[in-house]
Amino acid sequence: MAHEVCDPAVVSREAVRPWRNRKGLTPPNSAPLFNIRGIAVPAFGPGLLFSLGQGAILPVVALSALQLGASVAMAAVIVTLIGLGSWVFNLPASMITLKFGERWSIVSAAAAGALAMVAAAVSSYIGGLWLLAVAMTGVGMATAVFTLARQKYLTEAVPVEFRGRAMSTLGGVIRIGTFIGPFIGAAVITLVGTSGAYWVGVAGMSAAGVLAASVPDPVLGEGSECKTGPEPTLRAVLVSHSGVFLTAGAGILLLSALRASRQVVIPLWAGHLGLDPTHASLVYGLSGAIDMLVFYPAGRVMDRRGRQWVAIPSSVIMGAALEFIPLTAGFTSLLLVALLIGFGNGISSGLVMTLGADFSPDRGRGQFLGLWRFMADAGSTCGPMLLSAVTAATTLGAGATATGVLGFAAAGLFGRRAPQIQSPPQSLTPSSMPAVPRIHSSCHASSRPDTTSSKSAAAGGSSTLWTRNRNNLPWSILTETGENASGSAQRDAYETQRNWRIRSAVTNLPKESPRK
Secondary structure, rough: OOOOEEEEOOOOEEEOOOOOOOOOOOOOOOOOOOHHHHHHHHHHHHHHHHHOOOOOOOOOOOHHHOOOOOOOOHHHEEEEHHHHHHOHHHHHHHHHHHHHHHHHHHHHHHHHHHHHHHHHHOOOOOOOHHHHHHHHHHHHHHHHHHHHHHHHHHHHOOOHHHHHHHHHHHHHHHHHHHHHHHHHHHHHHHHOOOOHHHHHHHHHHHHHHHHHHHHOOOOOOOOOOOOOOOOOOOHHHHOHHHHHHHHHHHHHHHHHHHHHHHHHHHHHHHHHOOOOHOOOOHHHHHHHHHHHHOOHHHHHHHHHHEEHHHHHHHHHHHHHHHHHHOOOOOOHHHHHHHHHHHHHHHOOOHHHHHHHOOOOOOHHHHHHHHHHHHHHHHHHHHHHHHHHHHHOOOHHHHHHHHHHHHHHHHHHHHHHHHOOEEEOOOHHOOHHHEEOOOOOOEEEEEOOOOOOHHHHHHHOEEEEEEEOOOOOOOOOEEEEEEEOOOEEEEEEEEEEEOOOOOOOOOOOOOOOOOOO
16 A cells, blocks of 8 residues: 655644544544445456356366367366466566556456457367467466456555455455356356357456446555656566565465365365265355355454464365365265365455555565466466375375365464564554654655665664555554664554554564654
8 A cells, every 4th residue: 555655854843633533533634534335346346247257167168178179188288278377477467567557457458358258259160279278378368467457456545454355355256256157157058058158258358347447546645656766677576575475475375275276176085985966066066155255254354353363274274174185984074174175265365465465565566466476376276286296196185185284384484474463562552642744745655665765764773754544544653773684674564543553564573662
């Protein structure tokens, strides 16, 4: 979220009192309080329609490939091309979003996805198997651009205190669309054949593009458009945030591998137990239903208690549930384990996007999120491959057990790095909050100031910068202290909440109280 950051030495000393956020009482010159329902349609509508279109084709891609003469192995490869296209295109997607902006990147991705769906629909008449393969790759590439631009849009448009709920809701509506899409596709298939599913995809993605075109660009805070230099390169972002990628990013990679593996292991183990297709589908469907029911409460927990309260339990629950799979012996026991997996996956809805938004810098956010999603999609691709490798070498039960270990490893990484809420320092309680200066000039858009531009402040030991988000609430203090072991400035951001609790926006840093 962009902040206005101003040096008290160059701003007016006219002060305003701290305001308690009581009903009908807001700080001077403040904008209306943010309401997530107010952005529901523009923020979540395109994601729902896009995922509905994508979900409609997922059950029929392999069938279409078989009808075009592909072997079973080749049909599986063509299905995989959707994920591979998304994975390899995450980094170019960040550049596209940077060049064209979030809104037009979303519109362009929806249009490209719709064209790819048209190509898939006509592949049975012209082009054949190769056209279908190109079309599925195109769908994956369009998904990469659409998802990254949608995430960056929400990161800019939603205040940080609502971020967990916004991202979990986006993840939830994507899952709802993916769940509903196959049913709509099936209804159209009965009328026009297999190609009907692709035409549902065309309609869904086209509608997503039209709706996204009507969404205004996010309104940033006053002065947030100030530029301080060129955008950093992908390599510069990777190097400067290497610590985040090696800890929280590795946790996201393992969590994504866990998520992808559970989609494979449940139907495979159902077949291993001898369940008929009806019962196997029921187990898988009920697991997905639980998945969709808990995304919003999980977002509230992330916002109120901290990201660790969702990241660690979800990883442990899914990991433990996969460890239990070899112990199941029939429909009922497998259903209970599948429901547990669905619950664990459901409470992690939006977690990847939320953590990416939390750690992303204001300058270079698109590049950071591209790298972040690249790691997440790498996990989604490699997870089933790990399951297959262990299963081929030993048994399916051993493969499920080995995959479950990934959950415990992810929980350990999240325990070290995921953002959490801290108790406010005594020097920063409501009764001791200093007067807040009005902001007039000398701003730059960064909620985490460039340490190279603040060397003089860091050299003096500590300097306090006043920040304000674009909704004017909550008032914040961003303090830069001395250098840490790696030589970069250490930062703690404390934001006052409605109940005057203070949230830490940066973790794993020394928790020093700001100087008065």
